[in-house]
Amino acid sequence: MSEEAVQAAEAVEEKPAEAASEDVHYQAVEKEGVVTAIWEMQGQKHLRTIDPRSNEGKQILALFETAG
Numbered sequence: 360m361s362e363e364a365v366q367a368a369e370a371v372e373e374k375p376a377e378a379a380s381e382d383v384h385y386q387a388v389e390k391e392g393v394v395t396a397i398w399e400m401q402g403q404k405h406l407r408t409i410d411p412r413s414n415e416g417k418q419i420l421a422l423f424e425t426a427g
Contacts (some may be wrong), residue, residue: 385419387411394420 381402388396397409397416409416 385409385423387420387423 361379383399383401383406386398386400388398394411397411397419399406399409402408409419410418
């Protein structure tokens, strides 16, 4: 991961269907200053990868940018 920097996004979402009590959070994966992926995480478990160009990815990034 020498070229990738991972930033924790401060967007938190609750999933009632999931049994674990840990909050879901997002991490932006950057390469050369560009977000290349968004990871949806629960604790240290990777749930899914979201394309930052998708509608959902754009919404998550917009939340992150306004929070900072």
